[in-house]
Amino acid sequence: MTSKISSFNIAMEDLRQRSWMLALSLLGSFLALPVTFLLANRQFLSSLHPERTNGMTPAQWLTENYYNFFNGDSAFFSGFVLIAGAFIVGICGSRYLYSRRKSDLFHSLPIKRGKLFLIQWLNGFLIWLVPMVLCTMLTYFFALFNLLRVGGLGYAGLVFVGILKTMGILIIAYLTIYHFCLVCTAFCGNALNALCSTLLLGSAVMILYGLIHSLCDELFDTFVSLPFSPEQLVWASPIVNGFWVLNLTDVLDSVFGSQTNAALPSLFYLGMTLLVLAGNLGLAYRLFVKRPSELAERGICRPSAQHMMRLLAGFFGGICGAMFFSFIVGPENALGWQLFGGILFGGFAFGVMDIIMQRSFRTFFAHKWEMISCIAVSCLFFLSFIFDWIGYNTRIPAREQIQSATVGFYYYTDDSYVYELDRSGNLMRKNSSDYLPDIGFTDVDQIYALLQAAQKFSTDYNLSGPYAAVAESGRSSYLYLDPDGPSTLPDDINSYFPRNYQIRTFTIQVKLKSGLTFLRQYQISDASRELLRPFLENDGYRENFYKLSSGLLGLPESMDIETRFSYRIFPIKEKTQISAIMEAYQKDFLEHYCLEELDDGCSPLRFSLNFPGSNYGFSLDVYETYTNTMEVLQSIFPDYPLSMKDFVQKDLTEGRSLSSIEVSLDLGTTDKGHPIPITRESLGSYFGLEGYPDFATYQLQLDEEYQEKETEAQENPENEEESGEEKRVYDETVIYEEISLSITEKEDLRDLTDFLHAGRLNSAFLGTSGGEYIQFGSGVTEEERSFPCYVKKGELPQEWIDRLLEQGTIRTYY
Amino acid sequence: MIEIRNVSKYFDQIKALDNISADIGEGQVFGLIGTNGAGKSTLMRTIAGVMRPNEGSIQIDGQEVYENPGVKSQIFYISDDQYFYSSGTPQEMMRLYKIYYPDFDVPRFEKLLGILDLDKNRKINTFSKGMKKQLSVLYGICSGTKYLLCDETFDGLDPVMRQAVKALFIKEIESRGLTPIIASHNLRELEDVCDHVGLLHKGGILFSRDLDEMKLGIHKLQCVLTPDCDYHALLQGMEQIQLLKEDRRGSLITLTLRGQAEDIESAFASLNPIFFEILPLTLEEIFISETEVHGYDFKNLIL
Structure with a gap:
């Protein structure tokens, strides 16, 4: 044999046999790019009007849209083509391995298997890449043509940079999935097994992470669902990572941008992704070369791989089954159903995997003992979360281990304070995975005291003594802080917990000397808020959570002031005015900045701030106690009242705006479920007036009275006691009573605004006896817009209570 | 090679x-x-x-x-x-x-x-x-x-x-x-x-040899012997001849023997048979004979 075998000819022959893949790839790329671009471009061109381009020139407008297209829309559709392509090419590209006849032919040919693999691998990559590049270039030329028409050819380079960035990301995503598909193809004997192996093994780590995360979130009350970003782990699941990589734009921005602190995790993720990608290629190569020809048409050859697939399927199936029934049945008394779900789903998944691997329905129970063991492990794993065998909820670090701590309150909302600047200096909302920066609070005694108090209470139903009573009371879902509470509960647990307590959730992140982090979520009642105050008054907290105080925000370019009681909006664009307002606000804020988290406050006004170059709005609440700010505002708007009282007073004389105050009060039920009647005494207690018991004590007394009367009613059913205006309701079908009154007289409205407060209350401790402000009713403007009205505890005059009882309508609900 | x-x-x-x-x-x-x-x-x-x-x-x-x-x-x-x-x-x-x-x-x-x-x-x-x-x-x-x-x-x-x-x-x-x-x-x-x-x-190889050599080494012998002829005793004493297969139909004996044709001929001539003839074997007959020795007998397959 004198002539040499040409690799190029081998590659071309292989491509000929895979021409259908090439055709599909070309079609997909064509639809994802040029076609999508032409459709989107119609919209871009139709929006080329000065009022729609935000002051940009047509060239700038188009450039921005084209840049975003190549980084956004096109990436989405291209991503879809990419993922489908990687699976098809990876699993079907070397499908000769699944056929004995084909294997005999190709393995008898005079070519090394490694060389054959590399040629096929390269073809598989080019089958996707070449059509993608061609279609991208075609789309780019369309873009250039349009830019040329508006004189924006100078921006062509910027668009091209965007294209390159997207292409890089797409290549990484494609190879991530493609290489893993090749690995699984190498140890499987048919396409179905290859596909199942790819999906299961390629997602196993993230499935496990997701299950553990869900179990923790669902079953551990102190769990905080943001311990780390998925990027720290997703690289270990190539199939999931292939999807995740499509979001790599932000990662690349942080790696190559100015935010070096944020770059490290992204750099780690990128590095690991590339490492796994290369590693999988090497592994696939080796497996292909070592693969025995006789594996064709069989399931998975290696017993170890078979065990792993079955066990993974059974374990994940069992956990999912238990969680599914937990969701269907609800958390209470669901243990039996959860175990049933775990056994059923786990066994089913195990058996089905065996069927797929052995290709026979008779193998469902072929590995009975292994199935039983797998189900047992998954059930035990699930139970360890149910019963908290690791002590997640109750464990706290030792005092000597504590180094520093941070607390934070805003995790689930897009709070105004949690902002930062992007690398262009634009304001953007903080990444949700980075809510708790280190505030440098190092008072170990205070940290430990906070943790210790939180540990006092537990959700563990199996504890005896006072905690069992907590469970029985029905309020056992939360952990409470009450450092002054007794170590053993009194006989009457109702005297132990404050009535109608209000709770607030906070997160504490403790840095330990060992380098580890302790992160938990707890809840506090209004009685214990002072334990948190030292943390909030810390300089580090103020700088990190209140951007105003750190000077990070600078001056907005414009702001709107909105009154909550009249829904009027006052735009301000004058720089000196903005500067004066912000300076006054800063001063007020620093005096009262704990207001949002710990204290009660009423905010009749709010600011909406607009910063240059930012896509987000930014809002601030103005509280009644912000006297400096109110002074400056009033000086800017001397003719417009900025408190409800002044507003009502002014408008009453001018005869417009506030039309009524609608009172609607129901006092709910006691803790024991007894309806609280509308009486002088109940209303007096409710509004905290002098001479009446506090509302908590009143309810206790009411419960005792109900108990006595109920006992008497049972013993002497014919006797019914009625006493004057104190009407008692003993009918078990009564749910609650409600009193309502519509106040429309101008004089009455004027009187009421002497002590009514309108605006937004902070959500921390709004309520009845727990908070300082108590809801009275709703104000209604002449435009028929309403706003809530509150009265401070103890400030409602007695005459208004009498008037309510005289003129109001009391309804009883059954 | x-x-x-x-x-x-x-x-x-x-x-x-x-x-x-x-x-x-x-x-x-x-x-x-x-x-x-x-x-x-x-x-x-x-x-x-x-x-x-x-x-x-x-x-x-x-x-x-x-x-x-x-x-x-x-x-x-x-x-x-x-x-x-x-x-x-x-x-x-x-x-x-x-x-x-x-x-x-x-x-x-x-x-x-x-x-x-x-x-x-x-x-x-x-x-x-x-x-x-x-x-x-x-x-x-x-x-x-x-x-x-x-x-x-x-x-x-x-x-x-x-x-x-x-x-x-x-x-x-x-x-x-x-x-x-x-x-x-x-x-x-x-x-x-x-x-x-x-x-x-x-899974094992029984033999691998030249076909002609193989044919020369294995023969079919048909003979009719006198009742007092004991060819078994004769063959037992002869190492160069191995009896592979034996078939009797009436007085006609058909033997498959491994050995040289001359040795077989001279051995049986000494028995003064009524009739004997050495016949060449086909490859099929050789195959059957050799495998029978190793227990692969079609008679065992017939129920």
Whole structure:
């Protein structure tokens, strides 16, 4: 044999046999790019009007849209083509391995298997890449043509940079999935097994992470669902990572941008992704070369791989089954159903995997003992979360281990304070995975005291003594802080917990000397808020959570002031005015900045701030106690009242705006479920007036009275006691009573605004006896817009209570 | 030369080849015969480099076969169920083989296609089994390799075509020293073309020797003896003669004996038989006799 075998000819022959893949790839790329671009471009061109381009020139407008297209829309559709392509090419590209006849032919040919693999691998990559590049270039030329028409050819380079960035990301995503598909193809004997192996093994780590995360979130009350970003782990699941990589734009921005602190995790993720990608290629190569020809048409050859697939399927199936029934049945008394779900789903998944691997329905129970063991492990794993065998909820670090701590309150909302600047200096909302920066609070005694108090209470139903009573009371879902509470509960647990307590959730992140982090979520009642105050008054907290105080925000370019009681909006664009307002606000804020988290406050006004170059709005609440700010505002708007009282007073004389105050009060039920009647005494207690018991004590007394009367009613059913205006309701079908009154007289409205407060209350401790402000009713403007009205505890005059009882309508609900 | 040394091959717990050793010289026409499940196809695939032996080695001209493109370029393997492109034509398959066997003789291939009346542009999946076998043989012959492995290739051919293929083989053997290794159940056909045979049984090789030599070494004897003749006692004392098989029908005794014809003749002449004749054995009869010795007896298969 004198002539040499040409690799190029081998590659071309292989491509000929895979021409259908090439055709599909070309079609997909064509639809994802040029076609999508032409459709989107119609919209871009139709929006080329000065009022729609935000002051940009047509060239700038188009450039921005084209840049975003190549980084956004096109990436989405291209991503879809990419993922489908990687699976098809990876699993079907070397499908000769699944056929004995084909294997005999190709393995008898005079070519090394490694060389054959590399040629096929390269073809598989080019089958996707070449059509993608061609279609991208075609789309780019369309873009250039349009830019040329508006004189924006100078921006062509910027668009091209965007294209390159997207292409890089797409290549990484494609190879991530493609290489893993090749690995699984190498140890499987048919396409179905290859596909199942790819999906299961390629997602196993993230499935496990997701299950553990869900179990923790669902079953551990102190769990905080943001311990780390998925990027720290997703690289270990190539199939999931292939999807995740499509979001790599932000990662690349942080790696190559100015935010070096944020770059490290992204750099780690990128590095690991590339490492796994290369590693999988090497592994696939080796497996292909070592693969025995006789594996064709069989399931998975290696017993170890078979065990792993079955066990993974059974374990994940069992956990999912238990969680599914937990969701269907609800958390209470669901243990039996959860175990049933775990056994059923786990066994089913195990058996089905065996069927797929052995290709026979008779193998469902072929590995009975292994199935039983797998189900047992998954059930035990699930139970360890149910019963908290690791002590997640109750464990706290030792005092000597504590180094520093941070607390934070805003995790689930897009709070105004949690902002930062992007690398262009634009304001953007903080990444949700980075809510708790280190505030440098190092008072170990205070940290430990906070943790210790939180540990006092537990959700563990199996504890005896006072905690069992907590469970029985029905309020056992939360952990409470009450450092002054007794170590053993009194006989009457109702005297132990404050009535109608209000709770607030906070997160504490403790840095330990060992380098580890302790992160938990707890809840506090209004009685214990002072334990948190030292943390909030810390300089580090103020700088990190209140951007105003750190000077990070600078001056907005414009702001709107909105009154909550009249829904009027006052735009301000004058720089000196903005500067004066912000300076006054800063001063007020620093005096009262704990207001949002710990204290009660009423905010009749709010600011909406607009910063240059930012896509987000930014809002601030103005509280009644912000006297400096109110002074400056009033000086800017001397003719417009900025408190409800002044507003009502002014408008009453001018005869417009506030039309009524609608009172609607129901006092709910006691803790024991007894309806609280509308009486002088109940209303007096409710509004905290002098001479009446506090509302908590009143309810206790009411419960005792109900108990006595109920006992008497049972013993002497014919006797019914009625006493004057104190009407008692003993009918078990009564749910609650409600009193309502519509106040429309101008004089009455004027009187009421002497002590009514309108605006937004902070959500921390709004309520009845727990908070300082108590809801009275709703104000209604002449435009028929309403706003809530509150009265401070103890400030409602007695005459208004009498008037309510005289003129109001009391309804009883059954 | 193909040297097979102590080759064993396992499929999970099944031992398909058990310590096989054999030599296949250049220019020989080697016939690989064996019982069902003996391991013929496994051995062929191992020689072709499709599978790697678990133990032992297979060398061609002093080099290992497995993962050795240089050696494999000397081999063309025709499997018992050859693969063709699903919608391919003979022309397209030729293109594939030409890539891997650059010395592929295209004009000869096209000429032979015409002679065998096979349409080069017709889809192979419309060919009959026999036509596909013919096509496989053409690819093998035209590839220009030194060794041609044929796994049950003749079994699908009609008698005329068999003769044609045999003629092609003979021509190739004479012109360029082609060494075909043919696995088959059809012993009558092998007898005509092979000059060397190897017999496989239950993964092991029973023998591998020159066909003529084998025929010279085993004979069928038909005789009628006097009632007082005890040939068993005679044969027991003779190491150079081994009784393989014995069959009696009335007074006619048919014996299959391993040994030289002269020794057998002189031994039985000494018994003064009424009648005896030494007859040559066909390859089939040799096969049956040899395997019976190892317990593979058709009588045991009949219920």
